[in-house]
Amino acid sequence: MKRSEQVISLFWMTLAGWVCFGAVRLKVGSFSDPGSGFLPFWVGALLGVLALAHFFNITLAKPQMKGYESPWANVKWRNGVYVIIALLLYTFLLPRLGYILDTFLLMLFLFSLLGRQKWWIVILGTLLIIGITYLVFKIWLLVQFPAGWWGLG
Amino acid sequence: MDILGHILVGFSVAFQPINLFYCFVGVLLGTLIGVLPGIGPVATISILLPITLKISPVAAIIMLAGIYYGAQYGGSTTSILLNIPGEASSVITCLDGYQMARKGRAGPALGISAISSFIAATLSIIGMTFLSYPLAGIALKFGPPEYFCLMILALIILTYLAQGPILKALIMAVVGLLLSYIGTDIVTGSMRFTFGILDLSDGIGLVPLVMGLFGVSEVLINIEQTLSQDILKTKITHLLPTLKDWGLAKWAIVRGSIIGFFLGILPGAGPIISSFVSYSVEKKVSKYPEKFGTGMIEGVAGPEAANNASAQGAFIPLFTLGIPPNVTMAILFGALIIHGLQPGPLLIKEHPDFFWAVVVSMYVGNGMLLFLNLPLIPLWVKVLKVPYVILFPLILLFCLIGSYSLENNTVDVYIMILFGIVGYLMRKFKYEGAPLIMAFVLGPLMEQALRRSLIISDGSFSIFISRPISAATLILAFILLLSSFLTKFRGKKPETEEII
Numbered sequence: 001m002k003r004s005e006q007v008i009s010l011f012w013m014t015l016a017g018w019v020c021f022g023a024v025r026l027k028v029g030s031f032s033d034p035g036s037g038f039l040p041f042w043v044g045a046l047l048g049v050l051a052l053a054h055f056f057n058i059t060l061a062k063p064q065m066k067g068y069e070s071p072w073a074n075v076k077w078r079n080g081v082y083v084i085i086a087l088l089l090y091t092f093l094l095p096r097l098g099y100i101l102d103t104f105l106l107m108l109f110l111f112s113l114l115g116r117q118k119w120w121i122v123i124l125g126t127l128l129i130i131g132i133t134y135l136v137f138k139i140w141l142l143v144q145f146p147a148g149w150w151g152l153g
Numbered sequence: 154m155d156i157l158g159h160i161l162v163g164f165s166v167a168f169q170p171i172n173l174f175y176c177f178v179g180v181l182l183g184t185l186i187g188v189l190p191g192i193g194p195v196a197t198i199s200i201l202l203p204i205t206l207k208i209s210p211v212a213a214i215i216m217l218a219g220i221y222y223g224a225q226y227g228g229s230t231t232s233i234l235l236n237i238p239g240e241a242s243s244v245i246t247c248l249d250g251y252q253m254a255r256k257g258r259a260g261p262a263l264g265i266s267a268i269s270s271f272i273a274a275t276l277s278i279i280g281m282t283f284l285s286y287p288l289a290g291i292a293l294k295f296g297p298p299e300y301f302c303l304m305i306l307a308l309i310i311l312t313y314l315a316q317g318p319i320l321k322a323l324i325m326a327v328v329g330l331l332l333s334y335i336g337t338d339i340v341t342g343s344m345r346f347t348f349g350i351l352d353l354s355d356g357i358g359l360v361p362l363v364m365g366l367f368g369v370s371e372v373l374i375n376i377e378q379t380l381s382q383d384i385l386k387t388k389i390t391h392l393l394p395t396l397k398d399w400g401l402a403k404w405a406i407v408r409g410s411i412i413g414f415f416l417g418i419l420p421g422a423g424p425i426i427s428s429f430v431s432y433s434v435e436k437k438v439s440k441y442p443e444k445f446g447t448g449m450i451e452g453v454a455g456p457e458a459a460n461n462a463s464a465q466g467a468f469i470p471l472f473t474l475g476i477p478p479n480v481t482m483a484i485l486f487g488a489l490i491i492h493g494l495q496p497g498p499l500l501i502k503e504h505p506d507f508f509w510a511v512v513v514s515m516y517v518g519n520g521m522l523l524f525l526n527l528p529l530i531p532l533w534v535k536v537l538k539v540p541y542v543i544l545f546p547l548i549l550l551f552c553l554i555g556s557y558s559l560e561n562n563t564v565d566v567y568i569m570i571l572f573g574i575v576g577y578l579m580r581k582f583k584y585e586g587a588p589l590i591m592a593f594v595l596g597p598l599m600e601q602a603l604r605r606s607l608i609i610s611d612g613s614f615s616i617f618i619s620r621p622i623s624a625a626t627l628i629l630a631f632i633l634l635l636s637s638f639l640t641k642f643r644g645k646k647p648e649t650e651e652i653i
Contacts, residue, residue, distance in 0.1 A: 026345060047331065076377045083376065111542070117542070
């Protein structure tokens with residue numbers, strides 16, 4: 001935990017440095033004439049100071065191994081990775097496949113992810129959800145769903 | 154027009170069938186998500202925010218507000234029947250509520266929870282009705298320095314009350330401020346941190362940000378665990394408490410209402426802290442403090458009154474000062490802006506029909522909630538049986554549709570997924586999302602107020618200490634910050650278990 005907290009602090013420090021550098025390029029200005037980079041610069045600098053304080057706080061703290069549990073212990077983290085990949089793929093394919101087909105594929109995958117379900121329940125549930133969301137969002141709330149290559153949207 | 158006239162106008166707007174319908178939808182959804190562990194009002198409001206763009210502002214805010222205070226009612230059902238809080242503000246209800254259910258008194262526990270919630274919420278709305286006008290009058294005298302200092306104080310209180318280390322909370326607030334700078338600078342018109350992406354010229358949207366941080370990340374956390382829901386097999390009878398129960402609970406309800414109302418107004422405190430404070434007060438004043446945790450009805454009535462009073466009280470600083478006291482209010486603040494309404498003292502002055510319609514809808518909504526929560530308890534128990542396998546794909550789909558429908562482009566969806574991952578990592582490493590969202594919402598206002606103040610004072614920071622209100626708020630913020638660091642060096646902050 002200590003190591004990962006140190007790495008996170010270093011990440012915040014890098015981010016702070018990058019923000020300050022970007023703010024200087026935007027023009028910081030003066031107190032009487034603040035420029036676009038004025039607040040980003042000072043807030044970025046504050047992030048750097050806080051991250052540094054956190055880094056020293058963690059580094060100087062006594063190790064507390066008693067009761068310590070890694071945030072990754074006893075968890076099925078693969079499920080999260082699959083979901084993220086599925087969401088990214090869904091977003092990428094949305095303008096191409098259209099709302100109906102793309103959502104059908106996503107729902108099939110998500111319903112099957114956390115355990116085996118009866119296939120007809122999965123398909124029926126998926127179709128029902130697509131039908132209801134299409135009616136509510138497309139017909140009632142006039143959301144412009146992408147139609148995709150086959151005009152299914 | 155006097156206050157009574159405004160209230161009557163509010164009645165005429167709130168009682169329009171369409172507004173009554175959205176009020177009902179809001180409180181129903183609020184109860185539903187309150188009952189369901191794994192999804193809270195923050196995620197729900199952010200998921201539904203894009204949908205509200207298609208309806209009138211008053212109907213939208215009536216519905217979103219209904220979700221927030223409705224969730225406080227629903228959260229206690231799971232605490233009492235499952236020993237799992239539906240909402241964070243119902244954690245404390247588990248202690249005595251579940252014990253009452255185990256002793257075969259689930260009915261009175263659920264009943265007193267709903268009734269005390271109703272009484273406290275109604276008292277709180279009455280307080281809101283009479284306090285909002287004078288508070289807004291005072292707020293009208295505030296200038297940019299006062300507003301800047303008040304927003305600083307709100308952020309400091311929120312970080313001070315954060316559950317984790319204060320340094321982490323402060324880092325989150327600072328990151329929130331930095332995220333708010335992405336986009337076009339409204340003063341100079343130059344692009345800041347947009348990486349040449351045109352879609353970022355308006356900045357990062359509040360909706361994809363909160364949907365990612367609270368909606369997607371919540372799903373990612375839940376699906377990596379094996380969720381089991383063991384509903385206590387008990388017969389729910391006699392929902393109405395007995396006279397003896399009333400005798401024990403009445404003062405707990407009054408105390409809980411007062412505590413909740415005042416803590417609700419304070420930035421950062423909110424329903425969670427209110428319920429904990431109420432529980433510890435009840436334990437202190439009780440003749441039998443040792444029996445708390447074994448099924449004492451005061452241990453249910455007090456905290457449930459407090460969290461509902463607090464949820465209502467939280468609307469006061471949002472509407473009168475334009476400063477959201479907690480993360481849900483920050484999202485509602487964003488919703489008001491999206492609907493073209495500027496929260497703050499001018500809201501009441503310029504849109505009295507809107508303001509009073511929302512206030513009146515709260516009286517109506519709380520009445521609806523009492524009926525939803527007493528006779529329909531068996532229905533909510535059935536809802537508890539909906540497995541997460543079915544729930545999580547729906548949550549994700551609503552997040553996807555919600556973020557896509559904002560601008561009909563996929564950039565917002567990618568942003569939402571990115572913040573879903575960020576939110577997941579934040580939860581893993583115990584970084585709280587609330588200070589980030591608050592700072593993100595307040596960021597542009599703070600920047601504007603600071604720049605104006607510096608222009609007024611010709612670059613001198615003395616403007617913040619030469620004016621009494623801004624000086625007092627800054628001193629208070631400084632004391633809070635200092636005390637939280639001193640607490641750290643003297644000993645750690647009291648944990649939840651210690652309060653209990």
